[in-house]
Amino acid sequence: MVKLMIVDDESIIRKGIRTSIDWWKLDVDIVGEARNGKEALELCEQLKPDIVVTDIRMPHMDGLELARQLKERVPQTKIVIISGYDDFDYARQALKIGVNEYLMKPVGATELEALITKISEEIARERKKIEEEQSNLELIRENFPFIQRKWVNRLLKGANTDAAVLFEQAGQLNISLEGPEYAALVVDVDDFRLITEHASDRDKELTLYAIANITEEVLSSVFACTVCQSDFDYINLFVNANMKNKHRLIECCEEIQRCVARYMKLSVTIGAGAYVRELKDLHKSSAQAVFAMQSKVYRGKGQIIVYGETETGDESKRKLLPPSENDKELLQNLSVMDQTKIDALLDERFLQFAHSHVPYEHIKALCLKWVILAMAHLEQMGVNLGESQLAALNPYEEIEKYETTEDIRRWLGDLFAAFIESIAAYKNVRFKHIVTAAIKYIQEHYAEDIRLEDVSSQVFVTPNYFSRVFKEETGQHFTEWLNTYRVDKAKVLLKDVGTKIYEVAERVGYNDYKYFTHVFKKYTGFTPKEYRNRL
Secondary structure (H helix, E strand, O other), X not given: OEEEEEXXXXXHHHHHHHHOOOOOOOOEEEEEEEOOHHHHHHXXXXXXXOXXXXXXXXXXXXXXXXXXXXXXXXXXXXXXXXXXXXXXXXXXXXXHHOOOEEEEOOOOHHXXXXXXXXXXXXXXXXXXXXXXHHHHHHHHHHHHHHHHHHHHHHHHOOOOOOHHHHHHHHHHOOOOOOOOEEEEEEEEEOOHHHHOOOOOHHHHHHHHHHHHHHHHHHHHXXXXXXXXEOOOOEEEEEEEEOOOOHHHHHHHHHHHHHHHHHHHXXXXXXXXXXXXXXXXXXXXXXXXXXXXXXXXXXXOOOOEEEOOOOOOOOHHHOOOOOOOHHHHHHHHHHHOOOHHHHHHHHHHHHHHHHHHOOOHHHHHHHHHHHXXXXXXXXXXXXXXXXXXXXXXXXXXXXXXXXXXXXXXXXXXXXXXXXXXXXHHHHHHHHHHHHHHHHHHHHHHHOOOOOOXXXXXXXXXXXXXXXXXHHHHHHOOOHHHHHHHHHHHHHHHHHOOOOOOHHHHHHHOOOOOXXXXXXXXXXXXXXXXXXXXXXX
C-alpha cells in the first residue's frame, strides 16, 4: 500500500482532499496531515510517506522549502505541490527542486485521483526494480565463492589473456593480481578417491574446503594469494611474488603439508609451476603445476614437486613420452577390439621389464601412460566412458593399489577388456541409431525410386559402411530388406481387386511391371496375379 501525507494550513482543504476520494480503493493510506512545512518534516521522519501533497504558502516553512529538505533527506519521496498562485517562478523553483507534479487550485477529485494513481504505479515499478536488484545482489553474495572459483579456474586455463580485462574483473572479485611475478600451484590430497569412496559429496567438499583454508592461511602470511577448488578433486592456487618472498614458496608448501597432516590427518602432494612475469602466461605455470603434481605416480606421494625438477637423467624419473611403435600397435589392436593381441603385447612388455630389471616406479609410469593413451583414443573414437562402468576411473589413484608387476599386469588386462566392452557397446548403439533412422526413411519413401546411396546419405555415412552396418543389424542386405518390405506392402494392396496390378507395382516403388512380377514371385513363390487369385 502507498502511504500519503497531506500538508496545508487550511483544515478545510485537508479535509476536502481526504474525503473527496476513495483512497482505499486506490490502495493508498493517508498516514498523516500537517499544517505547515516544519510540522510535516517532523512527521515525515516518523511516518516515511511515499507521497506528500502540499500547498506552497504556509507559515513557519512553505511548501518549496519543505520539498527542498525532503529531497535532501528522503529523495525517494514523491512530492505534489498544489498552489493557488499562477506564478512561473514557483513552478520553476519546484521543477529545479525535483517536485513530481505542480497543480493549480482548484484541483478536481478526478484529476487528483488520476495523478495519484499514476504516481502509485511509478512507485510500484520502482519497488519492483529495487526488489529485483536486492534479489540479484543476494544471489551474487550467495554465489560469490562459486563465481570467484570459476573465474580463477578460467584464468589458470588461459581463457582470457587481456590484462586490462583481467585486472578489472579481478578487482570486482576482490582477487589480487599485484605481481610482479606469478606462480601457480596444485594441492592434491593423496588417495582422495580411496579415502572418500563412501563419503557423501558434502563431506568431500568439506574436506577440500578445509584444506583450501589451511593452504590460504599459510600462504597469505607470506604472499598475496588466491586459493580455490579446481574442477577436479584438487586445489588450484596462484601467488603474487616478488624478490623478497619468492624464495619462500617451498618453505610455505612444507608448512601446508605439516598443517594438513596435523589437523586433517591427510597427506598432500603439491605441484608447483615456474614463475612467470605476465598474466597471460599464468596458464602455462598452471599446466606445469598439474604436470608436476601428476608425476607423483613415479615420484611418490606426499611430495613437493617443482616443475623442471621432475626430469633428470635417471630413467625411472623420465617424463611420459609420446606413443612409440608398441604404443601405436596397442591402440590399433584396441580399435579392432583384439583382446588376444593386446594380451600378447602386454605379456611381451612385462617380460622385457623382468629381463631388464626396469625400476618398479618406471613400470607404473609406463603402464599409466598406456591407460591415458587408451582413454584418449577412445574419446577420439567417440566412446563416452562417462556412460560406462569406467566413468569413475582415476588411473593415477587406481594404479597405486598395486604393488607387484603381476598385479599391475592383471589390472591392465582387465582394464583393456573393459575398454573393448565400451567400444563394442558404443558401436552397437551407433549401429542401432543408424539402422533405425534408415528404416524410418525407407518406410516413408519406399514408393519412390530410392537407392542405397540415397539412404546412406540420409544417415550421414558412406554407402559401404551403411551396407555393412545394415547387414550386421538386420541380417539382410539393404536390397533384400527393401524388396521384402515392398512385397509386404504389395500383398496388402492386392487384396483390393479394383486396383490394377501395374498400379500396385507403381505404388510400392516398381516402375517396371515385369521386374515387380519377378521380385514378387521370388519372395512369395507366386506372381502377383496368382497371389490375388489364391486370395
